Amino acid sequence: MNIAVLFLGMIAFMLVGVPLVFSILAISIVVLMIFTGIPLWQVAQRFFAGVDSFVLTAIPFFLLAGNIMNEGKITDKLLNLSDAVVGHIRGGLAHVNVLVSFLFGGVSGSAVADTSGIGAMLIPAMIKKGYSKEFSVSVTCCSSVLGQIVPPSLIMIIYASTANTSIQAMFMAGLLPGAFLALMMMVISYFYAIRYNYPREEKMTWKQRGKVFLNSITTLIMPLIIIGGVVSGLTTATESAVIAVVYALVITMFVDKTVDLPKLKKILITTAKGSAVSLFCIGAANVFGYLMAYFRVNILVSQMFASLNLGRTGFIFVTFLLFLVLGCFMDSTPAIYIFVPIIAPLAAQYGIHPIHIGMIVCLTLAFGLITPPYGLCLLLSCQIAKINPKAALKDVGIMLAGITLVLILLFMLPDVLLFLPRLICPAYV
Numbered sequence: 143m144n145i146a147v148l149f150l151g152m153i154a155f156m157l158v159g160v161p162l163v164f165s166i167l168a169i170s171i172v173v174l175m176i177f178t179g180i181p182l183w184q185v186a187q188r189f190f191a192g193v194d195s196f197v198l199t200a201i202p203f204f205l206l207a208g209n210i211m212n213e214g215k216i217t218d219k220l221l222n223l224s225d226a227v228v229g230h231i232r233g234g235l236a237h238v239n240v241l242v243s244f245l246f247g248g249v250s251g252s253a254v255a256d257t258s259g260i261g262a263m264l265i266p267a268m269i270k271k272g273y274s275k276e277f278s279v280s281v282t283c284c285s286s287v288l289g290q291i292v293p294p295s296l297i298m299i300i301y302a303s304t305a306n307t308s309i310q311a312m313f314m315a316g317l318l319p320g321a322f323l324a325l326m327m328m329v330i331s332y333f334y335a336i337r338y339n340y341p342r343e344e345k346m347t348w349k350q351r352g353k354v355f356l357n358s359i360t361t362l363i364m365p366l367i368i369i370g371g372v373v374s375g376l377t378t379a380t381e382s383a384v385i386a387v388v389y390a391l392v393i394t395m396f397v398d399k400t401v402d403l404p405k406l407k408k409i410l411i412t413t414a415k416g417s418a419v420s421l422f423c424i425g426a427a428n429v430f431g432y433l434m435a436y437f438r439v440n441i442l443v444s445q446m447f448a449s450l451n452l453g454r455t456g457f458i459f460v461t462f463l464l465f466l467v468l469g470c471f472m473d474s475t476p477a478i479y480i481f482v483p484i485i486a487p488l489a490a491q492y493g494i495h496p497i498h499i500g501m502i503v504c505l506t507l508a509f510g511l512i513t514p515p516y517g518l519c520l521l522l523s524c525q526i527a528k529i530n531p532k533a534a535l536k537d538v539g540i541m542l543a544g545i546t547l548v549l550i551l552l553f554m555l556p557d558v559l560l561f562l563p564r565l566i567c568p569a570y571v
Contacts, residue, residue: 144177144437148430156471163419166476167426170433178436185429192428192479193421196380197303202417203383204294207364207390209409209416212259214394214401216361220245221263223358226351228328229343233335235268236281237328238343243285244324245362247292257286257519265526273340275527280537283512283523284545285327290474290508292320294368294386297474297504299379300424304478305486307496308570309379310372311563312504315497318562319505319552326544360393373567420475427479440484447488454492458502458553461485465503469510470517477507497563497571498556505549512538 148169155165167185174180211217220242228237242260261282268278290297293313302309334340346354368386371377377385394401401409434440452460464485468477482503489499511519514531520538524531552558563571 427476
């Protein structure tokens with residue numbers, strides 16, 4: 143009864159238009175006051191306990207580094223580099239869109255920053271070159287999710303904090319899936335280009351490519367700083383994020399001179415707002431998760447899975463479907479904080495590696511930014527292209543079908559997911 147009120151109340155609040163995070167917090171307070179003897183001050187205590195983590199301090203710094211690089215026109219360098227590498231292939235701008243998202247993911251760690259930054263430039267350019275608005279939206283919103291997969295990934299930081307797993311191993315585990323997903327998107331884009339006769343960009347000479355590469359070196363060093371510091375153990379994720387911020391400021395303010403003090407003030411305000419939203423979600427979700435633990439939801443779910451007798455493969459598919467549905471309606475942060483404490487111990491019972499189940503959760507939730515009704519990246523891309531989201535669903539669905547195939551293969555082949563962590567940072571696996 144108590145559990146039903148908790149979940150149905152959250153859904154009811156959402157249906158009447160209350161934002162998700164306030165729905166979670168409101169129903170938690172109501173249930174705590176009516177169905178438990180827990181004092182109300184515990185809400186504040188559990189809220190702040192949720193955000194009282196050194197690991198989570200990496201989030202605002204990674205957001206700040208990404209915003210500085212984005213405002214500092216670093217995206218232009220990545221676009222030029224991507225054009226030099228894949229622009230000459232049929233459907234060149236679509237391939238550029240995918241590759242630049244893959245590269246930008248290693249700088250920002252945010253899919254939304256990718257969509258708003260890269261999409262604002264490439265969607266109008268693609269439409270002008272003759273690509274359909276629907277296809278332009280599908281490529282942009284799907285590829286932008288690579289920012290949540292390629293390290294540094296904010297969603298992986300949140301998962302590692304919740305499940306007490308290694309950020310280093312999670313970061314390394316995200317590289318190969320990110321590359322495979324990018325490749326699948328480019329293959330689908332190529333077939334689209336053949337069918338609809340989309341153009342290719344002018345092929346650069348090797349000299350031109352060399353010049354573009356040299357111009358991009360300062361940008362490409364950024365992900366090396368972040369990933370190298372964390373994986374080598376020289377820095378924590380938070381320390382690496384701080385170094386990335388300092389590096390981004392030096393490059394944009396003193397080398398490229400694309401960011402001045404007024405712009406920096408705007409960047410800081412934007413980052414503060416984004417960080418506040420993320421941390422508020424974490425705090426609210428922690429209150430909700432505390433009540434779920436109080437009502438022993440984990441025991442009930444464990445008994446349910448035991449009665450279903452799913453087996454290891456069945457559990458993987460159920461977990462995939464669960465987080466696929468959750469991603470349609472919830473932000474990844476509360477979804478992780480509420481459900482991972484239940485799923486992770488069950489995965490251990492089935493002999494599933496913590497990094498393996500972590501990648502299932504993170505990869506699946508990442509694509510919730512595309513699937514309606516929550517799909518923020520889809521909505522942003524459609525807003526840029528000035529079309530109704532319903533019009534883009536067919537092309538987005540085709541792209542998602544290929545993505546889903548890659549995800550299922552990866553989930554069934556844990557050795558692929560664990561290959562780089564075991565190779566590069568075996569101490570954390």
